[in-house]
Amino acid sequence: MKLAAFDMDGTLLDGRLVFALSERMGLDGRVRAIQSDEKLASHEKTAMIAGLFAGVTRRDVESAVESIPLSKNAEQAVSALKGRDYKTGIISDSYTAAAGVVASRLGMDFVAANDLVFENSVATGRVNMPMGWEKIGCFCHLSVCKRYHLEKYADMFGVQLVDTLAVGDTRADICMIRRAGFGVAFMPKDDDVRNASENVVATPDMMQVIRLLDAAP
Ligand SMILES: [Zn+2]
Incomplete structure (x- = not known):
């Protein structure tokens, strides 16, 4: 048994849920203003953006994520991993309501993400952030470490860390990419992500991850 953890936005999806959702809701300007505010910590931004989404329905979130195409060969890559005895899942700083849709489309085994709180299927503006960095002393300090x-699900499925694969594209993925037995910087968005691993995929094709994995010693 092995384990593969994928980031969602920009990795499994060719797009970002928060942009797709905020554009649909006419909130894109306000969301981008929060995201570009360098005075705010990452988890503060997550809480503020969730506040903007108060009143959005669960169906709005689901249809926003359904509007974003999967990245090229995401389905083939996930099935290739299943064929190699991998448990597969998503570890995302997006929302469980969206990541669950993608995970079920791909037949994956686990999802970790920020949990947007709904009452009667309407977002309350609150979000439960799983964090985790405070428990392990991780440098990331993000809403989802x-x-x-990665360590939690590896432990849950009885997988050694050396048998884990982690794939991501942004700075939020660096702590997982470095920790995994096989970390992959997929279409890395900056040099810090690119330098987080010797395994870099620079063409937008998820099967390149499988080719790297198969070529590894
Ligand atoms: Zn971390």
């Missing part, structure tokens, strides 16, 4: 969740 991907390293913590």
Whole structure:
């Protein structure tokens, strides 16, 4: 048994849920203003953006994520991993309501993400952030520490860390990419992500991850 953890936005999806959703809701200007505010910590931004989404329905979130195409060969890559005895899942700083849709489309085994709180299927503006960095002393300080969740799911499925694969594209993925037995920087968005691993995929094709994995010693 092995384990593969994927980031969602920009990795499994050729797009980002928060942009697709905020454009649909006419909130894109306000969301981008929060995201570009360098005075705010990452988890503060997550809480503020969730506040903007108060009143959005679960169906709005689901249809926003359904409007974003999967990245090229995402389905083929996930099935190739299943054929190699991998448990597969998503570790995302997006929302469980969206990541669950993608995970079920791909037949994946686990999802970790921020949990937008709904009442009667309407977002309340609150979000439960799983964090985890405070438990393991991770440098990331993010709303979802991907390293913590990689370790948690590996432990849950009885997989050694050396037998884990982690794939991501942004700085939020660095702690997981570095920790995994096989970390992959997929279409890395900056040099820090590119330098987080010797395994870099620079063409937008998820099967390149499988080719790297198969070529590894
Ligand atoms: Zn972390």
